[in-house]
Amino acid sequence: MRIASGAVALLLALAVPGAAEAPPPRVVVGAKKFTESAVLGELMAQVLETTAGARVERTFNLAGTQVCFEALRNGAIDLYAEYTGTGLRNILGDSTASGSAAAVFATVSATFKQRFDQVWLAPFGFDNTYVLMMRPDRAAALGITRLSDLAAHRLRYGVSHEFQARPDGMPGLRRVYALDEAQSVGMEHDLAFQALADGAIDVSDGYSTDAKIVAFKLLVLDDDRHFFPPYEAAPLARADLFTRVPGAAAALRLLAGRIDAETMRRLNYAVEGERRDPAAVAADFLRELGLATARVAPPARAEGFWALFWQRRWATLHLTGQHLLLTGVAVLAAVLIGVPLGIAASRRPALATAALSGAGIAQTIPSIALLAFMLPLFGIGVRPAIAALFLYGLLPILRNTVAGLRGVDAHLVEVGRGLGMRARDLLWRLELPLAAPVILAGVRTAAVISVGTATLAAFIGAGGLGDPIVTGLSVTDTNLVLSGALPAAVLAMLVDGALYGVERVATPKGLREQRRATSDER
Amino acid sequence: MIELQGVRKAYADGFVALHALTLRVEAAATLALVGPSGCGKTTTLKLINRLLDPSGGRVLVGGQDIAAVDPIALRRGMGWVVQEGGLFPHLTAQANVELVPALLGWPAARRTARARELLDLVGLDHDQHATRYPAQLSGGQRQRVGLARALAADPPILLMDEPFGALDPLTRRRLQGEFRRLQARLGKTVVLVTHDIDEACRLADQIAVLDAGRLVQVGTPAELRANPASDFVAAFLRGASAPDAP
Numbered sequence: 112m113r114i115a116s117g118a119v120a121l122l123l124a125l126a127v128p129g130a131a132e133a134p135p136p137r138v139v140v141g142a143k144k145f146t147e148s149a150v151l152g153e154l155m156a157q158v159l160e161t162t163a164g165a166r167v168e169r170t171f172n173l174a175g176t177q178v179c180f181e182a183l184r185n186g187a188i189d190l191y192a193e194y195t196g197t198g199l200r201n202i203l204g205d206s207t208a209s210g211s212a213a214a215v216f217a218t219v220s221a222t223f224k225q226r227f228d229q230v231w232l233a234p235f236g237f238d239n240t241y242v243l244m245m246r247p248d249r250a251a252a253l254g255i256t257r258l259s260d261l262a263a264h265r266l267r268y269g270v271s272h273e274f275q276a277r278p279d280g281m282p283g284l285r286r287v288y289a290l291d292e293a294q295s296v297g298m299e300h301d302l303a304f305q306a307l308a309d310g311a312i313d314v315s316d317g318y319s320t321d322a323k324i325v326a327f328k329l330l331v332l333d334d335d336r337h338f339f340p341p342y343e344a345a346p347l348a349r350a351d352l353f354t355r356v357p358g359a360a361a362a363l364r365l366l367a368g369r370i371d372a373e374t375m376r377r378l379n380y381a382v383e384g385e386r387r388d389p390a391a392v393a394a395d396f397l398r399e400l401g402l403a404t405a406r407v408a409p410p411a412r413a414e415g416f417w418a419l420f421w422q423r424r425w426a427t428l429h430l431t432g433q434h435l436l437l438t439g440v441a442v443l444a445a446v447l448i449g450v451p452l453g454i455a456a457s458r459r460p461a462l463a464t465a466a467l468s469g470a471g472i473a474q475t476i477p478s479i480a481l482l483a484f485m486l487p488l489f490g491i492g493v494r495p496a497i498a499a500l501f502l503y504g505l506l507p508i509l510r511n512t513v514a515g516l517r518g519v520d521a522h523l524v525e526v527g528r529g530l531g532m533r534a535r536d537l538l539w540r541l542e543l544p545l546a547a548p549v550i551l552a553g554v555r556t557a558a559v560i561s562v563g564t565a566t567l568a569a570f571i572g573a574g575g576l577g578d579p580i581v582t583g584l585s586v587t588d589t590n591l592v593l594s595g596a597l598p599a600a601v602l603a604m605l606v607d608g609a610l611y612g613v614e615r616v617a618t619p620k621g622l623r624e625q626r627r628a629t630s631d632e633r
Numbered sequence: 634m635i636e637l638q639g640v641r642k643a644y645a646d647g648f649v650a651l652h653a654l655t656l657r658v659e660a661a662a663t664l665a666l667v668g669p670s671g672c673g674k675t676t677t678l679k680l681i682n683r684l685l686d687p688s689g690g691r692v693l694v695g696g697q698d699i700a701a702v703d704p705i706a707l708r709r710g711m712g713w714v715v716q717e718g719g720l721f722p723h724l725t726a727q728a729n730v731e732l733v734p735a736l737l738g739w740p741a742a743r744r745t746a747r748a749r750e751l752l753d754l755v756g757l758d759h760d761q762h763a764t765r766y767p768a769q770l771s772g773g774q775r776q777r778v779g780l781a782r783a784l785a786a787d788p789p790i791l792l793m794d795e796p797f798g799a800l801d802p803l804t805r806r807r808l809q810g811e812f813r814r815l816q817a818r819l820g821k822t823v824v825l826v827t828h829d830i831d832e833a834c835r836l837a838d839q840i841a842v843l844d845a846g847r848l849v850q851v852g853t854p855a856e857l858r859a860n861p862a863s864d865f866v867a868a869f870l871r872g873a874s875a876p877d878a879p
Contacts, residue, residue: 526719529684529792530733530782531709540732544723619723621766628768 135166136356141179141188141491142171144570145300145585146382146389147320147344147375151192151235153393155346158365161403163358170491172581174479174570175273176201178486182572183349184227187490190348190363194239195219195231196340198347200279212238212341223347230353232360233367234345237375239320241279241339244329246307257333258288261314265293269312271300279339280316287338301584304329320372322380323587344375369400383586386412416590423579423594431598434575437568438561438606441497445504445557450550453512454538463513470506478503478564482571496565496573503564504557511553515546548618555610562603566595576602634660634822635681635790640690642676642846650676651846653690658839660789663816663823665837667830667869672843674826678792681824682708694790709733712783712791712821716798718775720767726752726778727763733786751781756811773804780812784819793825797832809835830872842866 138159142152149171159165170188173179180202182188195212198219199205203226205218216234223229243258250256253264268290274280275297284290298306303315304323317324317331324331346363353360370378374396381392388411397403413422420427456463473481481502485495519542527537543550569577576599583591635658642651651673658664666674679685680692683704692699699707720729730748739747749759755777767775776796783791796812797805813836816823827833833840834854841851842865850862861867 522715523719523721525684526713526715527721529682529708529713529715530736531705531707532732532736533705536736541721621721621723621725621768624766625722625768 135164137168138163138165138190138352138356138359139168139170139188141173141182141191141572142169143175143179143191144172144581145318146322146379147239147318148192149389149582149585150375150378150382150393151344153389154366154397155190155192155363157390157393157397158362158402159356159359162362162365163356165356165359170572172569172578172585173491173572174483178483178491178571181486182491183229183347185487185490186349187492187572189352190346192235192344193231193347194342194344195234196240196279196342197277198223198231199340200283201277204278206278206283212343215341216343216345224350228350230348230350232346232348232363234343235366235370235375236368237320237370237372238341238343239318239372239375240334240342241274242317242319242324242331242334243284243314244307244317244324244331245314246310247328247330249310249313250330250332255332256330257335258284258338259335261332262289262291265291266313267294267311268292268314269296269298269303269306270314270316271303272297274300274316283338287336299584301587304587320375320379322376322383325376325380326384344370365400365402383588386414386586386588388412412588412591414590416593419590420594427576427579427594427598430574430576430578430595431602433573434562434565434577434599434602437493437496437565437573437575438500438558441500441565442504442554442558442561444497444501445508446554448501449505449508449553449557450512453509453550454516456509457513457516466509467506467513470502470509473502474506478567479570482567486571491572493568493573495571496568496575500561500565500568504561507553507556507560508550509553511556512546512550515549515553516542518549519545544619545622548614548622551610551614551617555607555614558606558610559603562599562606566599634658634662634695635824636693637677637680638691638693640677640680640687640692642673642680642685643688649846651680651687654843654846654848655690656841656848656851658822658824660822661820662838663825663836664839664841665825665827665833666841666843667827667833668843668849669869670828671845673846674843675794677843678794678824678826681790682711682713682792709737709786710788710790712788714779714783714791714793714796716795717772718767718777718779718782720775720778720782722767725764725766726757726770726774729767729778730781730785732782737786747785748781751784752778754784754815755781757781772800773808776800776808789822791821791823793823795826795828798827798829805832812836830869842869 140152140156140159142148152169152171156167156169160167170182173182176197179188179191183191195215199215203219203222216231220231223231245255255261255264270281281295303312304327306312307315307329308327319331378392378396381387382389413419452466456466476484478499481499482495485498489495489498523541524537527541532540565575566577566580568575569581576595579595580592583589583595637654637656639653639655640651641649641653643649654677656664666677668674676685680687681694683699686700694707721732724732727748730751731744734744734747748763752759752763757774757777762770762774770778780796797808800808809832825833825836838853839851840854840857842849842857844865850857850866857866858870861870
């Protein structure tokens with residue numbers, strides 16, 4: 112009888128969700144690699160934590176719209192802050208529909224639901240349109256105040272890469288405003304401000320709520336032909352979020368209409384100008400709105416490199432660990448695949464040609480592009496980063512394994528066969544020991560490349576020492592950039608040195624003697 | 634002990650290295666294969682341990698056609714000595730000598746004892762030379778280690794390809810003398826390839842003179858001197874009067 116009632120209780124506990132202690136639902140919030148996206152991401156993350164009781168993970172600093180949207184589509188993230196105009200022009204590729212902010216919202220809302228099963232929630236309350244900016248003195252000298260004035264002058268354009276390609280960027284602007292470009296280059300958005308200030312370019316793109324427009328005292332040109340659609344910022348989420356986390360919609364609605372353009376610019380400035388953490392800025396703002404926040408606000412970023420470095424020491428240590436994990440796993444996998452493949456290839460010329468050209472092609476793909484190719488296959492985060500780093504590591508290891516084995520004196524191999532060594536004996540007792548220094552040199556090259564390239568992994572949410580580099584670029588904080596770049600450089604040197612040691616130890620003593628003897632003869 | 638019956642070796646490009654070679658090496662005898670470069674003497678040697686397989690004819694060892702013998706087992710029953718020793722540069726002298734016993738799976742203690750015995754046999758002081766790498770040995774010492782390696786598993790047959798070719802004349806003479814004494818003691822069946830007729834006369838019971846892939850004459854050194862079969866043999870033997878000319 113007691114057993115039966117126990118079984119009933121157990122069945123009830125299994126059948127009724129929430130009857131037992133259910134763990135809080137997990138929600139992943141994404142953000143693009145610029146300040147505003149991170150602040151909005153933090154605001155959404157914090158209301159989900161405090162109001163919807165979710166356990167929130169943050170995957171910020173993603174490389175751009177494509178990476179964010181791809182991540183949302185395959186479930187690597189559950190929501191992020193997107194702009195209606197971007198959804199319309201860039202994601203849906205719709206270059207015709209336009210109209211009022213409400214009309215654009217209605218269009219993306221209906222189309223995303225139907226096509227991707229994604230939900231646009233009520234906008235935050237500001238329109239962050241694209242703008243073109245110039246230095247005021249340069250614009251005044253040429254008499255430019257509106258975009259239609261640009262056509263009369265041959266100017267140097269330096270715009271963000273995404274803007275260069277987006278239909279609602281340069282391609283459309285050229286058509287509508289007949290731009291006369293003396294020069295048109297794509298550059299990192301955050302560096303374009305400095306380039307404008309230095310007079311290296313004449314015109315660049317920006318966001319109307321960007322605090323840097325004020326900080327750099329730039330002139331925003333009037334879009335007099337109304338080329339840019341409305342870009343209302345709003346939470347964009349997978350529909351399944353709301354079934355998994357029933358309180359999510361209500362929590363996010365707390366932010367609807369609460370942030371006007373002025374407020375957003377102020378929040379952006381708090382991060383970039385006042386050197387504060389987006390999490391702290393978001394927490395303060397939620398308190399201002401009278402909303403609960405459980406987050407303990409971290410202090411503002413320290414001024415001066417060493418102060419910042421000391422402040423970030425534990426974070427840096429943690430990121431270094433992530434960095435080593437990314438590169439370690441990738442290089443280990445490249446060794447486990449590359450060396451056996453190299454052994455097989457050294458015996459079959461056709462395979463060697465195929466394998467080396469395959470790995471060679473992977474090597475020629477620019478790293479950020481290779482990372483992007485991995486997204487549809489692996490989503491975002493650590494896995495695509497490891498896959499990309501693995502592909503980069505493969506070529507040096509494969510090439511050196513083939514070269515090392517082919518470099519083994521054929522005469523010695525024949526002697527070995529004459530002594531009655533099997534192919535396996537020859538490989539383990541003669542060829543691999545003699546090729547070891549060359550193979551290990553390949554592993555060393557692969558490891559150093561991998562440590563360097565892994566800094567780009569931050570763009571697809573894999574963390575590592577690239578994270579402060581990306582964030583530092585977006586808030587124009589050179590010291591923050593250095594706090595990631597310097598440890599990464601030191602790490603590369605340490606890895607190089609350590610593997611050089613391994614290479615020396617693994618070089619058979621007899622070979623070192625042989626080298627010494629040969630160099631003595633010279 | 635070793636018999637070649639009408640052995641022919643032709644390559645895919647049409648080059649014929651050997652034309653129907655018939656030769657016999659008695660047990661415990663030493664046969665020298667001599668002739669100018671490209672005459673087919675090294676090819677003949679490699680046909681005996683199946684580093685090469687014949688295009689025609691048969692090679693018998695101990696009365697058995699070696700085409701039916703596992704090449705690994707066959708080679709482990711034949712010592713293999715090459716020019717300059719052919720030592721593995723990453724192994725010590727001792728480890729080089731222990732190579733074949735290690736392949737045969739001998740226990741370490743037995744291998745070590747055997748290596749010590751062999752280094753002594755070829756005139757190297759074990760304590761002084763065993764732990765040296767080939768790069769730390771002289772040419773003559775390397776050659777001695779190479780010989781010790783070939784003898785390690787006590788094979789009944791020794792195949793030697795220009796074993797003393799890279800040595801200076803004095804060292805070469807000394808090693809030749811030592812090899813004669815060793816051979817008298819061990820009684821191996823030896824096939825020796827050399828371009829040096831003088832060396833052949835000094836070490837071999839029988840000499841086979843080859844030219845362009847054909848056997849020109851075979852006999853004892855005395856028979857060849859007394860009765861050269863052709864002007865070619867006579868001219869080749871005269872080369873011997875200029876000692877140690879290459």
